[in-house]
Amino acid sequence: MHLQRVLSLCVFILLSGFENVISTSSWLDDNGSGRSPDGEEDLYGSYCQNCQAYKSKLYEYLRAIEQNQKVLSTEHYELNHRLAMMDMRFRDQNSELSKTIEGLRLSNEFLLKILLEPLRQLKNMTKAIGTQAEVELKDNLTGTGCKGLSSGIHKIKVPGLEPFNALCNADIQGGGWIVIHKRFDRSESFNRRWSDFSHGFGQINGEFFIGLEQLHRITNSERYELRLHLTDFDGTVDFASYNNFSIANASNDYALESLGDFLGTIDNRMQFVLNGKFSTFDHDTDAFDAFNCALNYSAWWFNKNCLGPKLNGVHYKRRFSASDSMSWDGNSALNAVQMLIRPISKVEK
Structure with a gap:
């Protein structure tokens, strides 16, 4: 509405000024009869009619602009509404995803504990076997070659x-x-x-x-x-x-x-x-x-x-x-x- 008022004001000023110029123009003769020296018809009325036609067209343009503005406002509102709904859904999904990730993390920690326990036991057993093997190796490195060893x-x-x-x-x-x-x-x-x-x-x-x-x-x-x-x-x-x-x-x-x-x-x-x-x-x-x-x-x-x-x-x-x-x-x-x-x-x- 603000844009319409501004445009209307501009049109009014322009048309008012144009009419004043015509009313005081040099088209008046020396006697002030309002007719041209060569006897042509008074042009004032003709120009005023043209101004009214232009004013009507300008008002039509203004009404079209106003209508487009309403459509744009409606679309802008609908777009903002959709964005708000998408943001809400995103926040909800992000919250659900965070809960799922946290659940998976806890599950993984639990599974790791279950899996790592046998590995820890195996590591201890391997360490013990390795120690025993080192002792056996030392026993086999006493200068006896392959004596007593398997194929x-x-x-x-x-x-x-x-x-x-x-x-x-x-x-x-x-x-x-x-x-x-x-x-x-x-x-x-x-x-x-x-x-x-x-x-x-x-x-x-x-x-x-x-x-x-x-x-x-x-x-x-x-x-x-x-x-x-x-x-x-x-x-x-x-x-x-x-x-x-x-x-x-x-x-x-x-x-x-x-x-x-x-x-x-x-x-x-x-x-x-x-x-x-x-x-x-x-x-x-x-x-x-x-x-x-x-x-x-x-x-x-x-x-x-x-x-x-x-x-x-x-x-x-x-x-x-x-x-x-x-x-x-x-x-x-x-x-x-x-x-x-x-x-x-x-x-x-």
């Missing part, structure tokens, strides 16, 4: 050496064996360089070689026996054993210093390599000047010829006769091989 991976102690993980075998002739060489599934390549054979390679829970340096230290800590298990493709297992096995140090190319007495179900093939130095394709130490035995066959101990076992040769998938095969007699392929050692003094009687 599997254990941390053992050998006199003069730091404790190390070893694969123990308790299933063969009284147990107490340290497995130093194992091939059975072709998962590891044994066509290796000198550095690999020196430090050892493979996975202790799969195919591996313990390493010449470690083998030297173990076999020189006390007297050890060596046992070789050889499995054919038909499942036949043969063995060869020696009761005084030791190898030299790196300066002497880990030469096979001693074997001792032989016992087995197969020929004594290790006798051909006694005192021979360990040779690889990149470190030729054999006494055969015109030939590199390791390059043509496999890494092993060799003398002036290439006779003897070739347990690091090619691991064929079937029975096969080949001079480069993994074999005991230097020709007949084997399906699996295993070398084990244990101290003589620790053998169970």
Whole structure:
């Protein structure tokens, strides 16, 4: 309504002023008769009629503006009402959500207490078991190697050496064996360089070689026996054993210093390599000047010829006769091989 009054006032002022201008305009003649010098009709009435027409149109516009203002006011009210209702619903929902979250928090705390109690008990049990295991481990690190241990991976102690993980075998002739060489599934390549054979390679829970340096230290800590298990493709297992096995140090190319007495179900093939130095394709130490035995066959101990076992040769998938095969007699392929050692003094009687 305020806008209408302002507009009406403006229109009134404009029209009133316009009429006053017309009434006092220069259209009057010199005699003040109100007619133009050239005899035209008095224009005053015509202009007033136009002003009335414009005023009527302006009032129509004002009425339309007023009507639109009423519509806008109604819509504004309805919008505010809707917003107020939405705000109320939001507050109610937010309150319900807060109550739900608080309920979930309390439920979670209760569930956590229920779940954590068994975990706490398990932790205490694990701690107790761990303490017991530490005691047992200390008992096993008294320099007895694999003696008394089950078949599997254990941390053992050998006199003069730091404790190390070893694969123990308790299933063969009284147990107490340290497995130093194992091939059975072709998962590891044994066509290796000198550095690999020196430090050892493979996975202790799969195919591996313990390493010449470690083998030297173990076999020189006390007297050890060596046992070789050889499995054919038909499942036949043969063995060869020696009761005084030791190898030299790196300066002497880990030469096979001693074997001792032989016992087995197969020929004594290790006798051909006694005192021979360990040779690889990149470190030729054999006494055969015109030939590199390791390059043509496999890494092993060799003398002036290439006779003897070739347990690091090619691991064929079937029975096969080949001079480069993994074999005991230097020709007949084997399906699996295993070398084990244990101290003589620790053998169970």
